[in-house]
Amino acid sequence: MGTTPLHCDTVVIGGGLAGIVATLELLSAGKRVVLLDRDSEENFGGLAKESFGGILVVGSDEQRRARIRDTPELALQDWLAFGEFDPADRDTWPRRWAEAYVNSSEGEIYRWLKKHGINFLPLPLWVERGDATRGNSVPRWHVVWGTGRGLMLQLIACLHNHPHRDLLTLHFGMRVDGLIENGRRIVGCRGDSEATNLPFEVRADSVLVATGGINGSIERVRRHWHADWRTPPQTILNGAHKFADGTVHDAVQAVGGNLTHLDRMWNYAAGVHHWRPRKPEHGLSLVPPRSALWLNWRGERIGPKPLVTGFDTRDLVTRICAEERQYSWQLLNRKIALKELAISGAEFNPSIRNNSKLGLLRDLIFGNHWLL
Amino acid sequence: MVVASSLPELVDKMNGLQGDGSVNLSAVGEAASAYDRQIERGAPYDDEQLRRIALVRQWKGDRLRTCKFQKILEPKAGPLMAIREFIISRKSLGGIQTDLDSRVLDTRGEPIAGLYAAGEAAGFGGGGMNGLRGLEGTFLGGCVLTARRAAAALAR
Numbered sequence A: 001m002g003t004t005p006l007h008c009d010t011v012v013i014g015g016g017l018a019g020i021v022a023t024l025e026l027l028s029a030g031k032r033v034v035l036l037d038r039d040s041e042e043n044f045g046g047l048a049k050e051s052f053g054g055i056l057v058v059g060s061d062e063q064r065r066a067r068i069r070d071t072p073e074l075a076l077q078d079w080l081a082f083g084e085f086d087p088a089d090r091d092t093w094p095r096r097w098a099e100a101y102v103n104s105s106e107g108e109i110y111r112w113l114k115k116h117g118i119n120f121l122p123l124p125l126w127v128e129r130g131d132a133t134r135g136n137s138v139p140r141w142h143v144v145w146g147t148g149r150g151l152m153l154q155l156i157a158c159l160h161n162h163p164h165r166d167l168l169t170l171h172f173g174m175r176v177d178g179l180i181e182n183g184r185r186i187v188g189c190r191g192d193s194e195a196t197n198l199p200f201e202v203r204a205d206s207v208l209v210a211t212g213g214i215n216g217s218i219e220r221v222r223r224h225w226h227a228d229w230r231t232p233p234q235t236i237l238n239g240a241h242k243f244a245d246g247t248v249h250d251a252v253q254a255v256g257g258n259l260t261h262l263d264r265m266w267n268y269a270a271g272v273h274h275w276r277p278r279k280p281e282h283g284l285s286l287v288p289p290r291s292a293l294w295l296n297w298r299g300e301r302i303g304p305k306p307l308v309t310g311f312d313t314r315d316l317v318t319r320i321c322a323e324e325r326q327y328s329w330q331l332l333n334r335k336i337a338l339k340e341l342a343i344s345g346a347e348f349n350p351s352i353r354n355n356s357k358l359g360l361l362r363d364l365i366f367g368n369h370w371l372l
Numbered sequence B: 001m002v003v004a005s006s007l008p009e010l011v012d013k014m015n016g017l018q019g020d021g022s023v024n025l026s027a028v029g030e031a032a033s034a035y036d037r038q039i040e041r042g043a044p045y046d047d048e049q050l051r052r053i054a055l056v057r058q059w060k061g062d063r064l065r066t067c068k069f070q071k072i073l074e075p076k077a078g079p080l081m082a083i084r085e086f087i088i089s090r091k092s093l094g095g096i097q098t099d100l101d102s103r104v105l106d107t108r109g110e111p112i113a114g115l116y117a118a119g120e121a122a123g124f125g126g127g128g129m130n131g132l133r134g135l136e137g138t139f140l141g142g143c144v145l146t147a148r149r150a151a152a153a154l155a156r
Helices: A015-026 A060-066 A072-082 A093-115 A148-162 A216-221 A247-254 A315-321 A334-340 A357-366 B007-018 B025-041 B048-056 B138-155
Strands: A006-013 A033-035 A054-056 A141-143 A169-171 A174-182 A185-195 A199-208 A236-238 A265-275 A283-287 A292-295 A328-333 B003-004 B080-092 B104-107 B111-117
Touching: A006 A015, A006 A185, A015 A033, A015 A148, A015 B138, A033 B138, A054 A093, A054 B138, A072 A093, A093 B138, A148 A315, A174 A247, A199 B138, A236 A265, A265 A315, A265 B111, A283 B025, A292 B025, A315 B080, A328 B025, A328 B111, A357 B104, B003 B007, B007 B025, B007 B080, B025 B048, B111 B138
Parallel strands: A006 A033, A006 A199, A033 A169, A185 B111, A199 B111, A236 B080
Antiparallel strands: A054 A141, A174 A185, A185 A199, A265 A283, A265 B080, A292 A328, A328 B080, B003 B080, B104 B111
């Protein structure tokens, strides 16, 4: 980076979906931006680039075409129930953001993405229908054509083609570990190059932290393990981004920032080891086949209420963690596997990833032969 | 994952995979036969899993990807398979507390001048917008919304 510290209007820390979206908008507003990412340029796009690419939208064209009647009021009721919000407590920041989301998803998220060249599969899917608590009352999970990989590649293309591209400086391989204060104002950030460990500094009028979660550090996951899940299992696979390790959370806390609800996590119950691991305990999340029998470590069917995916993902984790050995088996056969077995994420859904409509149709009718 | 043409062979392989003899053949056999018997008897189903399969098959998006009451031990549907599954870490639902402009708040609830947070780092908004569970799709969506709100505040 050189010895002269960079200066700009905003330094964005993290090149995932949030960092890239913010940068696009800041460039449109004529702001000078330095975007720092810890990973190499080929991995630009963060965890979102590896995701399946589903987005919750209330009031989409796809819902209307499928004659799904959805409203922000209905979505909010589902959200508050499923998230176990205290209905009497209306003044928390999570509650305010939940309301903002359901009221703005169509205008601020869905329309904006479409304007940037993102399209969705015609049929919204119905996930997290709710079990002990109420979940989604209607299908409102919209899958991006091209998966999360397509989403990020398209937005990155928008970035490189932005009319104000000259206002943006991109730096890869940069690990931020501290924020720079001037009195009580944050005026920049500092860190080291991942490759060379040479220090760097960026000075700015404002800093935007978009560095992902803490779930990439299994040590932190264990430290913040929720009480509902008893003690952390012996094996916890890593399905998060290896750089989402809480380094910048610590930096924010060091300047007085408030960290909340770190014990709340969206972990999955059906992880398997990746056969080409890129990080320690690298795991893949399977979409657990609905027609498979879910058994505990002894081969007994977990019950009395059987585990079935699509209703309450968190509850699957809770029920498995309640067993003496905190892992499980799914029992199925070839016919079930062909129809239902899938790996969640962009890597393994070639038809959607390659925008192949015929390929997707073929897979749905004839089965996932390519996976088996 | 282990594959076998008979249940005893499958259970042997399951035990081979996980290192001791904990997987009990009669438990697995009973689970599978009881389930298959329910399917044989037909609707209405006593089994909650079969009722849920019936329910999800009512939505066309799910029907394409859900078998129609498939027996486990049906020979023509074989071979049998068993997958060992672990808890896998994925997303943080909590994080840096932010206001609706994505400004980072201190422990007294006051914004810290010059500091913003968006995406998963901010718990997708407010340090935990989803509460205890996410409805799914609010993570990518939350990244877009919190980022746009941050940029809008910075552009003002």
